[in-house]
Amino acid sequence: MKSLGSIRRSFAPWADPASKPFISVKNVTKKFGDFTAVDDLSLNIYTREFFALLGASGCGKSTLLRMLAGFEQPTSGEIILDGQSLAGIPPYRRPVNMMFQSYALFPHMTVENNVAFGLKQDGMPKADIAERVAQMLKLVKLEKFAKRKPHHLSGGQRQRVALARSLAKRPKVLLLDEPLGALDKKLREETQFELMDLQQELGLTFVVVTHDQEEAMTMADRIAVMSHGKVVQVATPAEIYEAPNSRFVADFIGDVNIFDGKVISAEDGYIRVETTGGIPVRMASPDKPGNGATAAVAIRPEKIRIGRQPPAHAPVNAAEGEIWDIGYLGDMTVFHIRLKDGKVIKASSLNAVRAVEDPLGYDQQVWISFGEDAGVVLKD
């Protein structure tokens, strides 16, 4: 059997110009009175893709999901699913199903009847319904709970019922609104991987809304980072993290140190920037901004090295500072280092060796340094 990972690794329909998107959101705007929840948004989602809409609350991600489900109609623009426009099609005629954040289980029905509800609406023969329900409950490992009412289940079990119910009709697309938001951390992490496996197994297209970047990074093939009703960047988790296209994305996903400065020179794939703090930086950059242009270099904390001696390439890509704060997380330690000009840099180091006492202590004078391809030059 081919591992799911190997399937995932080779999966990149968005990079292939010949592949047709399964869901196409075209210039969709949604206004509630004066408030624009979704602003001229366009994006494509491909068959079997696990797509995440990521953003802070109020960024329009849930509204977009609700438009896909049919609970809201776009003010302008259109959504195309499998070649068919969804305009004017009510939720009960769309080949998509949704898993609600509150799970929205029917309180007066047993688990079994909750799962069977959608199938009954389709007029499926009774025997087939029973078979499908049993199959779905087996999939989410709830066979023993078929006759229970939702209030006799734990939060995790309810989440599974909601999942089984939304999958029972074999929808072309499953929409998930903060599917794991109500679970505690341990259960959430487990369920993330279960959802991924399930999606691969069933070969479905998943669109998940989440505000949890770790969740999005773990599960999704691609992430759309949203802000104020617009998509800021759509890319794979790795691209989003390592090559953010803007200061917003760099700052929103993970931790980052941003050095502002002016371009001194740019040649053969590298630019030189003099930061406002006076650090000369040489960084790989595909673009060639003009001399004197403002530039911002973003470097993730784990790509910053800490040493007691100045590195060989000093003073380029290096600066002296003192350890201001230490956060010990177990697997790694986060240092806040205050540079000469007062700027505080975040640097993290993996605790690969068991050491109860860290050699680096408070107030110690240290050198931070980074490689020429450790950071990304932001365009704005």
Add this chain to the structure above:
Amino acid sequence: MEKWSRFNIASVVLGFGFLYLPIVLLVIFSFNESKLVTVWAGFSTKWYTQLWHNQGLLDAAWVTIRVALLSATCATVLGTLAALALVRYTRFRGRVLFSGMVYAPLVMPEVITGLSLLLLFVAIGFDRGFWTITLAHITFTMCFVAVVVQSRLLSFDQSIEEAALDLGATPVTTFFAITLPVIAPAVFSGWILAFTLSLDDLVISSFTTGPGATTLPMKIYSQVRLGVTPEINAICTILIGIVALGVIVASIVTKRREVQREKDERAAFAAIG
């Protein structure tokens, strides 16, 4: 358990005595052997048997029950719809005015409601009788239903309706398969409330009645003016029994389901955190 002080015992006895002494007296005297209402002459159920031969009273009772059944049912449908509209469509123009107008009859003096309905029926030339009483009762009981159902709907998680739509149920199916079963206890107690209100209404019925449509309270009232008979006591006792039974059943049903529902919802929301 706390110890009851004399003061508390006295207040409870006085309070309940004040409320129920007249009723208890009425019930006791309905079993009186004597024809004189105020003189006890031994236990008897003869007034109850005699009721069965009083065609006037039986007719009135039959009219009353028909009016109550029909008006309570219509009022429940209308009141539930009004409650749905008020809770669901929070953004329509004039919502405050509309909700105020639905509740106004709750505090409106019955004389005014009765008089205005009478004027309306006269103005449009509606023959007064069974149907005008029924219409009048629908008018004044639907707001009670609306209040009861609305309070239930406020704690109703609307995403379960969306889930039903999402799973392919039409709005009509969703209402009957999801919304109605969940709010059923409130709708039922609304119906019972409307039924009992209609059953013992005198003022509005008197205004809107016509020939051949005499309800029990009206009949009793007119007979009492000629003197209280043990027969009246007997029929009143039966009425009290019916109303008490209705109220008790309604409160038990609502209480039990409501407690269950609240438990469910609390658990559900606890899961959301």
